[in-house]
Amino acid sequence: MDFLAYPAYGLYLLLILGGGLGAILSQSLVRALMGLILTLFGVAGMYLLMAAPFLAFMQILIYVGAVSVLIFFAIMLTRSSDGGEAGREGSRGLGRMLLGLIAGLTPLAILAWVVVHKAPTELPLKPEASLASLGQYLTGPYALAFELISVALLAAMAGAVLLGFERRRAR
Amino acid sequence: MSPLTLFHLAALLLLALGLMGIVTRRSLVGMLISVELMLNGAGLALVASARLTPAVDELGQLGALLVMGLAAAEATLVLAIILVVARRLGSSETARVSELKG
């Protein structure tokens, strides 16, 4: 990383942290969504920092442009009471938060120890992988994975449509 | 700290945030958001590992791409499920989804 990369990393980390905290803590679900989007931008920035601009743009295109819009739709269609969750009631809410902290921090601590102490051999940043070679991998040795993803997407779409229809019949 | 560790720590941060969110959130949509956080962490870790170690570069990026595809599929499906739940039970809060409770 050159001299500009560390401040950039810090900025993106801040985006991720701030957005993530917003995403899991804010009462209003739409605000949580905005937090998620901030995080997504942070991650996209990190991709850019790793000289993987294709992934960064795909991240924005798919996550920000499609997935978060879907989530917005979910919030709107379920009329989640002004987009907020019912107030976390007193002690139970506190207990929840505690559990959440444990659930989050335990793996974080363990994995962080692993990451810091068992770091694999590291290379300086490789030159940017060309789009063509990505495509060759995708259509060559990993065509099956590619096809499986499309099958998964198709199945998800069909499933979603089916569920939607079922809902209509149930009415 | 080396760049790889830094990126991995960022990915871990995402994972931790996601886990926290999944435990504390009470609505399905909130949980979906948390899951997206974790998936992002996975993608970030994959790409960092591929870019900064001797591993094949393209594989990591492809992996991250596939994760994005999966996230899109998963979001679609979860949206449908949330809709059905909301329609049947009038709420997408997990505490109220208790039809199977004895």
Add this chain to the structure above:
Amino acid sequence: MTMTEILNHPLTQIVLGMVLILAFVGVNGLILVWMERKVVGFIQRRPGPYEVGPQGILQSLVDGVKLIAKQLVTPRGADRFLFWLGPMLSVTPVVVCFLPIPFSPALTTMDVNLGLLLILAFSGINVLALCAAGWGSNNKYALIGAARAVSQSVAYEIPLLLSVLCIAFQTGSLSLSAIAADQSRGLLSWNLWVQPLAFVIFFISATAETNRAPFDLPEAESELTAGFHTEYSGMGFGLFFLAEYTYMIVVCSVATVLFLGAYDGPFLPGPWWFVLKVYALILALMWFRWTFPRVRFDQLLNLCWKWLIPLGLVNLLATALVLKLVE
């Protein structure tokens, strides 16, 4: 670092480019608002803005001053944060969209080799801005407008991508500069002649993506007052307005680069041709707006799912097949 080194540093160039882009966006916004009102006037056989300056040319400037001078009102019960996030989020990404557009081989702010992807990615953010605005307004019209904007732009993103992919297949690059350079050998090398269907699909989808009439359902004033920007006053509204017109320039610029040979043209220097083509397309958009009545929502979605997407898929397949055969 010497002065020239500083000037030649990519960061300096990007910052300079950003400033120029902002100026371009602002001036173009003013011109386009005036132009639109003139065009509608002429189509309805009246003069349009007339009083401020010769032929009313200063009208939009005066309007802008008025908008800036107005009080910013946040409605009661609105989510203040989301409410003001909306207009800002709708303008900011547009500026990024200008970065990779080649006004001429030399006049490109940032020659990204994934320029097309960058534009597609960042133009998608506008929907979120509309969502934030619609949700934050605490107003049912705004919310319905936002819901419409979402379903509309999600639907029309697909044919847009399909038509863009055809060109990417053909050129073998996602870099706008490369695509432009590929068509710089005279009128007959333009992609329009090879991909007329893709152009039509692109243009229709782009009209829908920019929420322009006849697809302006998110702000259908006869049903929704003003749709997602119902509650905005002053510059909040002004920013949405500016964003809409800037998106028009972006999509028309992209269409110019992809299909109309970008800066290619005789006699005049490249950038002039570019601007000329962009303005011709924008004029066509305005012409559409004042000719066609607003479509119904089911018509809108039918057009997309039953016509544009199948056609786009067929076109893409045909392109791939032909390219394979030629190879």
Add this chain to the structure above:
Amino acid sequence: MPGLAKTVKGLWSLLVGLGVTGVEFFRPQLTVHYPRKEVDNLATYRGHIDLVAREDDPLTPRCIVCRKCVAACPSGCIDIESRLVGAAPSGDARELSLAPGLVVSGTRAAPPPREKIRREVAAFRLNYNLCSLCGLCVQTCPVQSLAFSREAYLCGSSRSDFEFELLERLRRRAAAGRQQAA
């Protein structure tokens, strides 16, 4: 196949529409910029109402004070004052009221001969602020004493500028006409 034909027809209609607006774009404008130019074809313009004078006397309106216009006006913007003609004794108001045989509702009659008139307009006030220009008064007037004026360029700075005394206007018009004739 019929679906396809329909589609083609639909697409063609879009082009036709574009053609229509495209042609209109290049045709000359119809707007008349008011302070610089004025419209000349005011023949069909329906401004506020005005009283019409008798043929034999430009100073007297045809009005027979039947008050039908007052009754017909939905906005209540007409107000008529009347007075008895000459030295007719006050008190026999009944006899002085409109003779039923004189004017049959729904017909357009000429005003009665002068000597038969017992009652004439003393003041005909129109509050143009309230008027909705429906024209019912003109329609109901049995003797065609009301007509639309051609004044397109009315302006004023206070409400009282639009409270007209139509009888006065009639007299002024007559005076102006006489001056012109002289």
